Amino acid sequence: MSTWVTGMGVVAPNGLGADDHWAATLKGRHGISRLSRFDPTGYPAELAGQVLDFDATEHLPKRLLPQTDVSTRFALAAAAWALADAEVDPAELPEYGTGVITSNATGGFEFTHREFRKLWAQGPEFVSVYESFAWFYAVNTGQISIRHGLRGPGSVLVAEQAGGLDAVGHGGAVRNGTPMVVTGGVDSSFDPWGWVSHVSSGRVSRATDPGRAYLPFDVAANGYVPGEGGAILLLEDAESAKARGATGYGEIAGYAATFDPAPGSERPPALRRAIELALADAELRPEQVDVVFADAAGVAELDAIEAAAIRELFGPSGVPVTAPKTMTGRLYSGGGPLDLVAALLAIRDGVIPPTVHTAEPVPEHQLDLVTGDPRHQQLGTALVLARGKWGFNSAVVVRGVTG
Structure with missing residues:
Protein backbone atom coordinates (compact mmCIF):
# COMPACT_ATOMS: atom_id res chain seq x y z
CA MET A 1 0.00 0.00 0.00
CA SER A 2 1.53 3.33 -1.09
CA THR A 3 1.66 6.28 1.34
CA TRP A 4 1.52 9.78 -0.14
CA VAL A 5 2.34 13.14 1.41
CA THR A 6 -0.63 15.28 0.43
CA GLY A 7 -0.20 18.26 2.76
CA MET A 8 2.64 20.17 4.40
CA GLY A 9 2.80 22.83 7.10
CA VAL A 10 6.05 24.57 7.99
CA VAL A 11 7.17 26.86 10.78
CA ALA A 12 10.87 27.58 10.23
CA PRO A 13 13.38 30.26 11.16
CA ASN A 14 13.62 31.29 7.50
CA GLY A 15 9.96 31.16 6.56
CA LEU A 16 6.38 30.44 7.61
CA GLY A 17 4.59 28.02 5.33
CA ALA A 18 6.18 25.57 2.92
CA ASP A 19 6.28 28.02 0.02
CA ASP A 20 8.00 30.85 1.90
CA HIS A 21 10.46 28.46 3.53
CA TRP A 22 11.31 26.83 0.20
CA ALA A 23 11.81 30.16 -1.55
CA ALA A 24 14.14 31.31 1.23
CA THR A 25 16.02 28.01 1.16
CA LEU A 26 16.69 28.22 -2.58
CA LYS A 27 17.90 31.80 -2.14
CA GLY A 28 20.24 30.70 0.64
CA ARG A 29 18.54 32.99 3.15
CA HIS A 30 19.17 31.81 6.70
CA GLY A 31 17.30 32.55 9.93
CA ILE A 32 20.19 32.40 12.41
CA SER A 33 20.67 35.35 14.75
CA ARG A 34 21.58 36.34 18.29
CA LEU A 35 19.07 35.08 20.84
CA SER A 36 16.35 37.64 21.47
CA ARG A 37 14.07 35.82 23.98
CA PHE A 38 16.45 36.81 26.76
CA ASP A 39 19.86 38.43 27.07
CA PRO A 40 22.45 35.72 26.29
CA THR A 41 25.35 37.80 27.58
CA GLY A 42 27.48 35.60 29.81
CA TYR A 43 26.35 32.34 28.23
CA PRO A 44 28.97 30.40 26.24
CA ALA A 45 26.80 30.49 23.06
CA GLU A 46 24.41 33.10 21.75
CA LEU A 47 23.26 32.19 18.22
CA ALA A 48 20.04 30.34 17.42
CA GLY A 49 17.66 29.66 14.55
CA GLN A 50 14.69 31.68 15.79
CA VAL A 51 11.18 31.99 14.38
CA LEU A 52 10.74 35.74 14.65
CA ASP A 53 7.67 36.38 12.51
CA PHE A 54 5.12 34.04 14.10
CA ASP A 55 2.27 35.76 15.96
CA ALA A 56 0.16 33.07 17.62
CA THR A 57 -2.86 35.39 17.86
CA GLU A 58 -3.03 35.44 14.06
CA HIS A 59 -3.15 31.66 13.75
CA LEU A 60 -4.88 30.22 16.82
CA PRO A 61 -8.09 30.79 18.80
CA LYS A 62 -7.54 32.95 21.87
CA ARG A 63 -8.80 30.17 24.15
CA LEU A 64 -5.76 28.04 23.23
CA LEU A 65 -3.13 30.64 24.08
CA PRO A 66 -3.21 30.22 27.90
CA GLN A 67 -2.94 26.43 27.48
CA THR A 68 0.00 26.20 25.12
CA ASP A 69 3.75 26.44 24.97
CA VAL A 70 5.51 28.02 21.99
CA SER A 71 6.22 24.58 20.52
CA THR A 72 2.56 23.55 20.69
CA ARG A 73 1.47 26.76 19.02
CA PHE A 74 3.89 26.00 16.19
CA ALA A 75 2.54 22.45 15.93
CA LEU A 76 -1.10 23.54 15.90
CA ALA A 77 -0.49 26.12 13.19
CA ALA A 78 1.58 23.74 11.06
CA ALA A 79 -1.03 20.98 11.37
CA ALA A 80 -3.82 23.33 10.30
CA TRP A 81 -1.74 24.45 7.32
CA ALA A 82 -1.01 20.85 6.33
CA LEU A 83 -4.72 19.94 6.41
CA ALA A 84 -5.60 23.06 4.42
CA ASP A 85 -2.81 22.36 1.94
CA ALA A 86 -4.27 18.90 1.35
CA GLU A 87 -7.75 20.39 1.05
CA VAL A 88 -9.00 18.22 3.87
CA ASP A 89 -11.91 19.26 6.08
CA PRO A 90 -11.60 17.26 9.34
CA ALA A 91 -15.34 17.62 9.94
CA GLU A 92 -15.97 15.51 6.86
CA LEU A 93 -13.57 12.69 7.84
CA PRO A 94 -14.58 9.38 9.40
CA GLU A 95 -14.43 9.71 13.18
CA TYR A 96 -11.60 7.22 13.65
CA GLY A 97 -10.05 7.48 10.19
CA THR A 98 -7.24 9.97 10.90
CA GLY A 99 -4.40 9.46 13.37
CA VAL A 100 -1.93 11.92 14.88
CA ILE A 101 1.69 10.85 15.45
CA THR A 102 4.17 13.57 16.38
CA SER A 103 7.62 13.95 17.86
CA ASN A 104 8.93 16.36 20.47
CA ALA A 105 12.38 16.37 22.03
CA THR A 106 12.10 18.91 24.83
CA GLY A 107 8.45 19.29 25.77
CA GLY A 108 6.90 22.63 26.67
CA PHE A 109 10.07 24.12 28.12
CA GLU A 110 9.19 27.81 28.13
CA PHE A 111 5.69 27.23 29.53
CA THR A 112 6.74 24.91 32.33
CA HIS A 113 9.71 27.00 33.42
CA ARG A 114 7.49 30.07 33.64
CA GLU A 115 5.12 28.14 35.90
CA PHE A 116 8.05 26.86 38.00
CA ARG A 117 9.09 30.43 38.62
CA LYS A 118 5.58 31.20 39.82
CA LEU A 119 5.68 28.17 42.10
CA TRP A 120 8.99 29.19 43.69
CA ALA A 121 8.34 32.93 43.87
CA GLN A 122 4.60 33.15 44.54
CA GLY A 123 3.31 29.76 45.61
CA PRO A 124 1.37 26.81 44.14
CA GLU A 125 -1.93 28.70 43.94
CA PHE A 126 -0.42 30.87 41.17
CA VAL A 127 0.58 27.95 38.94
CA SER A 128 -1.55 27.48 35.82
CA VAL A 129 -3.79 24.43 35.81
CA TYR A 130 -2.60 23.85 32.25
CA GLU A 131 0.85 23.04 33.59
CA SER A 132 -0.53 19.54 34.18
CA PHE A 133 -0.16 18.81 30.45
CA ALA A 134 1.43 21.76 28.62
CA TRP A 135 4.92 20.55 29.52
CA PHE A 136 4.38 17.00 28.27
CA TYR A 137 6.04 15.51 25.18
CA ALA A 138 2.69 14.14 23.98
CA VAL A 139 0.83 17.43 24.24
CA ASN A 140 1.18 18.31 20.55
CA THR A 141 -0.41 15.04 19.50
CA GLY A 142 -3.22 15.64 21.97
CA GLN A 143 -3.88 19.27 21.08
CA ILE A 144 -3.88 18.58 17.32
CA SER A 145 -6.24 15.66 17.86
CA ILE A 146 -8.63 17.67 20.01
CA ARG A 147 -8.67 20.76 17.79
CA HIS A 148 -9.55 18.81 14.65
CA GLY A 149 -11.52 15.92 16.15
CA LEU A 150 -9.04 13.31 14.96
CA ARG A 151 -9.61 10.09 16.92
CA GLY A 152 -7.53 7.57 15.01
CA PRO A 153 -4.21 6.08 16.26
CA GLY A 154 -2.21 8.57 18.32
CA SER A 155 1.31 8.49 19.71
CA VAL A 156 4.46 10.52 20.31
CA LEU A 157 8.11 9.68 19.57
CA VAL A 158 11.02 11.08 21.57
CA ALA A 159 14.43 10.57 19.96
CA GLU A 160 16.04 14.02 19.90
CA GLN A 161 16.95 15.02 16.30
CA ALA A 162 15.91 11.61 14.93
CA GLY A 163 12.42 11.71 16.42
CA GLY A 164 10.73 13.61 13.62
CA LEU A 165 11.67 11.00 11.04
CA ASP A 166 10.57 8.28 13.45
CA ALA A 167 7.16 9.96 13.72
CA VAL A 168 6.82 9.97 9.95
CA GLY A 169 7.98 6.35 9.82
CA HIS A 170 5.35 5.39 12.39
CA GLY A 171 2.91 7.44 10.37
CA GLY A 172 3.17 4.48 8.06
CA ALA A 173 0.17 3.30 10.07
CA VAL A 174 -1.41 4.25 6.76
CA ARG A 175 0.03 0.99 5.48
CA ASN A 176 -1.91 -0.86 8.17
CA GLY A 177 -5.30 0.48 7.27
CA THR A 178 -5.55 4.01 8.72
CA PRO A 179 -6.46 6.16 5.71
CA MET A 180 -4.80 9.36 6.93
CA VAL A 181 -2.19 10.42 9.52
CA VAL A 182 -1.06 13.87 10.67
CA THR A 183 2.61 13.53 11.54
CA GLY A 184 5.94 15.30 11.95
CA GLY A 185 7.61 17.26 14.70
CA VAL A 186 8.38 20.69 16.12
CA ASP A 187 10.46 21.95 19.01
CA SER A 188 11.21 25.18 20.82
CA SER A 189 13.17 25.64 24.04
CA PHE A 190 14.78 29.07 24.05
CA ASP A 191 14.17 30.26 27.59
CA PRO A 192 17.30 30.51 29.80
CA TRP A 193 16.81 27.04 31.32
CA GLY A 194 16.26 25.53 27.89
CA TRP A 195 19.33 27.30 26.54
CA VAL A 196 21.49 25.85 29.29
CA SER A 197 20.17 22.41 28.31
CA HIS A 198 21.27 23.00 24.72
CA VAL A 199 24.70 24.25 25.68
CA SER A 200 25.27 21.39 28.13
CA SER A 201 25.53 18.96 25.19
CA GLY A 202 28.99 20.35 24.45
CA ARG A 203 28.10 20.40 20.73
CA VAL A 204 26.73 23.93 20.36
CA SER A 205 28.86 26.37 18.37
CA ARG A 206 30.26 29.29 20.30
CA ALA A 207 30.86 31.37 17.20
CA THR A 208 29.26 34.81 17.07
CA ASP A 209 29.16 35.17 13.26
CA PRO A 210 26.03 33.46 11.84
CA GLY A 211 27.94 32.75 8.66
CA ARG A 212 30.64 30.81 10.50
CA ALA A 213 28.73 29.15 13.31
CA TYR A 214 27.27 25.98 11.76
CA LEU A 215 29.64 24.42 9.19
CA PRO A 216 28.89 20.71 8.72
CA PHE A 217 31.46 18.69 6.75
CA ASP A 218 33.77 21.73 6.77
CA VAL A 219 37.38 21.74 7.92
CA ALA A 220 36.34 24.52 10.32
CA ALA A 221 33.33 22.66 11.78
CA ASN A 222 32.92 23.87 15.36
CA GLY A 223 29.51 22.68 16.51
CA TYR A 224 25.92 23.36 15.52
CA VAL A 225 23.36 26.10 16.06
CA PRO A 226 20.12 25.09 17.85
CA GLY A 227 16.92 26.06 16.10
CA GLU A 228 13.16 26.01 16.66
CA GLY A 229 10.16 25.08 14.57
CA GLY A 230 9.68 22.15 12.22
CA ALA A 231 7.07 20.67 9.92
CA ILE A 232 3.83 18.71 10.03
CA LEU A 233 2.89 16.46 7.12
CA LEU A 234 -0.36 14.81 6.11
CA LEU A 235 0.17 11.20 5.06
CA GLU A 236 -2.56 9.51 3.10
CA ASP A 237 -3.26 6.17 1.52
CA ALA A 238 -2.57 6.74 -2.19
CA GLU A 239 -5.78 5.13 -3.36
CA SER A 240 -7.87 7.20 -0.96
CA ALA A 241 -6.03 10.33 -2.05
CA LYS A 242 -6.66 9.60 -5.72
CA ALA A 243 -10.32 8.88 -5.03
CA ARG A 244 -10.83 12.36 -3.61
CA GLY A 245 -8.77 13.98 -6.38
CA ALA A 246 -5.76 14.86 -4.23
CA THR A 247 -2.26 15.38 -5.59
CA GLY A 248 0.71 13.86 -3.80
CA TYR A 249 3.96 15.73 -3.22
CA GLY A 250 5.64 12.36 -3.09
CA GLU A 251 5.63 8.92 -1.54
CA ILE A 252 7.10 7.77 1.77
Missing part, protein backbone atom coordinates in the same frame (compact mmCIF):
# COMPACT_ATOMS: atom_id res chain seq x y z
CA ALA A 253 8.79 4.77 0.19
CA GLY A 254 10.98 3.44 2.99
CA TYR A 255 11.84 3.96 6.66
CA ALA A 256 14.21 2.43 9.21
CA ALA A 257 15.67 3.24 12.61
CA THR A 258 18.70 1.84 14.42
CA PHE A 259 20.54 2.49 17.65
CA ASP A 260 24.27 2.96 18.06
CA PRO A 261 26.26 0.62 20.30
CA ALA A 262 27.37 1.89 23.69
CA PRO A 263 30.45 4.13 23.79
CA GLY A 264 33.60 2.04 23.82
CA SER A 265 31.99 -0.82 21.96
CA GLU A 266 33.92 -2.42 19.12
CA ARG A 267 30.77 -2.52 17.02
CA PRO A 268 30.45 0.19 14.33
CA PRO A 269 27.97 3.08 14.41
CA ALA A 270 24.54 2.02 13.16
CA LEU A 271 23.74 4.83 10.70
CA ARG A 272 24.83 2.80 7.69
CA ARG A 273 22.55 -0.04 8.78
CA ALA A 274 19.61 2.38 9.03
CA ILE A 275 20.25 3.49 5.45
CA GLU A 276 20.49 -0.10 4.22
CA LEU A 277 17.25 -1.06 5.94
CA ALA A 278 15.38 2.01 4.65
CA LEU A 279 16.52 1.27 1.09
CA ALA A 280 15.47 -2.34 1.49
CA ASP A 281 12.07 -1.21 2.76
CA ALA A 282 11.75 0.93 -0.37
CA GLU A 283 13.04 -1.93 -2.54
CA LEU A 284 15.77 0.31 -3.94
CA ARG A 285 19.48 -0.04 -4.60
CA PRO A 286 21.92 2.73 -3.56
CA GLU A 287 22.48 3.78 -7.18
CA GLN A 288 18.78 4.59 -7.46
CA VAL A 289 19.04 7.40 -4.88
CA ASP A 290 19.43 10.83 -6.49
CA VAL A 291 20.24 12.97 -3.44
CA VAL A 292 20.95 12.60 0.28
CA PHE A 293 19.73 15.15 2.82
CA ALA A 294 22.32 14.66 5.54
CA ASP A 295 21.96 14.83 9.30
CA ALA A 296 24.98 17.18 9.29
CA ALA A 297 25.92 17.33 12.96
CA GLY A 298 28.52 20.06 12.49
CA VAL A 299 30.81 18.20 14.91
CA ALA A 300 33.95 16.89 13.23
CA GLU A 301 33.89 13.32 14.51
CA LEU A 302 30.14 12.94 13.93
CA ASP A 303 30.40 14.39 10.43
CA ALA A 304 33.16 11.89 9.68
CA ILE A 305 30.92 8.98 10.77
CA GLU A 306 28.08 10.15 8.53
CA ALA A 307 30.39 10.82 5.60
CA ALA A 308 31.86 7.31 5.94
CA ALA A 309 28.40 5.71 5.89
CA ILE A 310 27.43 7.64 2.75
CA ARG A 311 30.78 7.02 1.04
CA GLU A 312 30.75 3.29 1.79
CA LEU A 313 27.23 2.78 0.45
CA PHE A 314 27.19 5.14 -2.51
CA GLY A 315 30.90 5.33 -3.37
CA PRO A 316 33.26 8.32 -3.20
CA SER A 317 31.31 11.38 -4.41
CA GLY A 318 28.72 8.87 -5.63
CA VAL A 319 25.59 10.88 -4.81
CA PRO A 320 24.86 14.59 -4.24
CA VAL A 321 24.66 15.44 -0.53
CA THR A 322 23.10 18.53 0.98
CA ALA A 323 22.21 19.98 4.40
CA PRO A 324 19.84 22.95 4.05
CA LYS A 325 19.47 22.95 7.83
CA THR A 326 22.54 25.23 7.90
CA MET A 327 19.94 27.95 7.21
CA THR A 328 17.76 27.11 10.20
CA GLY A 329 19.96 25.38 12.75
CA ARG A 330 19.20 21.92 14.07
CA LEU A 331 15.53 21.83 15.01
CA TYR A 332 15.60 18.61 17.05
CA SER A 333 12.34 16.77 16.36
CA GLY A 334 11.47 19.36 13.72
CA GLY A 335 14.66 18.88 11.71
CA GLY A 336 13.86 15.62 9.95
CA PRO A 337 10.33 16.59 8.86
CA LEU A 338 11.61 19.95 7.59
CA ASP A 339 14.22 18.09 5.53
CA LEU A 340 11.45 15.85 4.18
CA VAL A 341 9.60 18.95 3.00
CA ALA A 342 12.77 20.15 1.27
CA ALA A 343 13.36 16.72 -0.27
CA LEU A 344 9.83 16.49 -1.66
CA LEU A 345 9.97 20.01 -3.10
CA ALA A 346 13.44 19.32 -4.52
CA ILE A 347 12.01 16.32 -6.39
CA ARG A 348 9.04 18.38 -7.57
CA ASP A 349 11.16 21.28 -8.84
CA GLY A 350 14.29 19.41 -9.96
CA VAL A 351 16.67 21.38 -7.76
CA ILE A 352 18.92 20.53 -4.81
CA PRO A 353 19.14 23.30 -2.18
CA PRO A 354 22.64 24.23 -1.03
CA THR A 355 24.52 23.70 2.20
CA VAL A 356 25.14 27.37 2.90
CA HIS A 357 28.16 28.63 4.89
CA THR A 358 30.15 25.41 4.43
CA ALA A 359 32.96 26.64 2.20
CA GLU A 360 35.85 24.19 2.57
CA PRO A 361 34.57 20.59 2.71
CA VAL A 362 36.86 18.04 4.37
CA PRO A 363 38.64 16.31 1.45
CA GLU A 364 38.80 12.96 3.23
CA HIS A 365 35.01 12.79 3.41
CA GLN A 366 34.85 12.37 -0.36
CA LEU A 367 31.33 13.76 -0.51
CA ASP A 368 29.69 15.45 -3.49
CA LEU A 369 28.49 18.24 -1.21
CA VAL A 370 26.18 20.83 -2.79
CA THR A 371 27.43 24.21 -1.58
CA GLY A 372 27.07 27.78 -2.75
CA ASP A 373 24.19 27.76 -5.23
CA PRO A 374 21.30 25.33 -5.79
CA ARG A 375 22.04 22.51 -8.22
CA HIS A 376 19.44 21.92 -10.91
CA GLN A 377 18.97 18.32 -11.98
CA GLN A 378 16.17 15.82 -12.40
CA LEU A 379 15.39 13.99 -9.17
CA GLY A 380 13.22 10.97 -8.53
CA THR A 381 14.31 9.64 -5.13
CA ALA A 382 15.77 11.25 -2.01
CA LEU A 383 17.17 9.83 1.22
CA VAL A 384 16.75 11.86 4.41
CA LEU A 385 18.90 11.12 7.46
CA ALA A 386 18.70 12.16 11.10
CA ARG A 387 20.62 11.26 14.23
CA GLY A 388 19.78 12.05 17.81
CA LYS A 389 22.08 12.33 20.77
CA TRP A 390 22.45 9.06 22.71
CA GLY A 391 22.56 6.92 19.59
CA PHE A 392 19.35 7.35 17.60
CA ASN A 393 19.56 6.91 13.82
CA SER A 394 16.69 7.26 11.37
CA ALA A 395 16.39 7.19 7.59
CA VAL A 396 13.43 7.88 5.31
CA VAL A 397 13.28 7.39 1.54
CA VAL A 398 10.91 9.58 -0.48
CA ARG A 399 10.21 9.47 -4.19
CA GLY A 400 8.10 11.36 -6.65
CA VAL A 401 4.65 10.24 -7.72
CA THR A 402 2.58 10.73 -10.82
CA GLY A 403 -1.14 11.26 -10.94
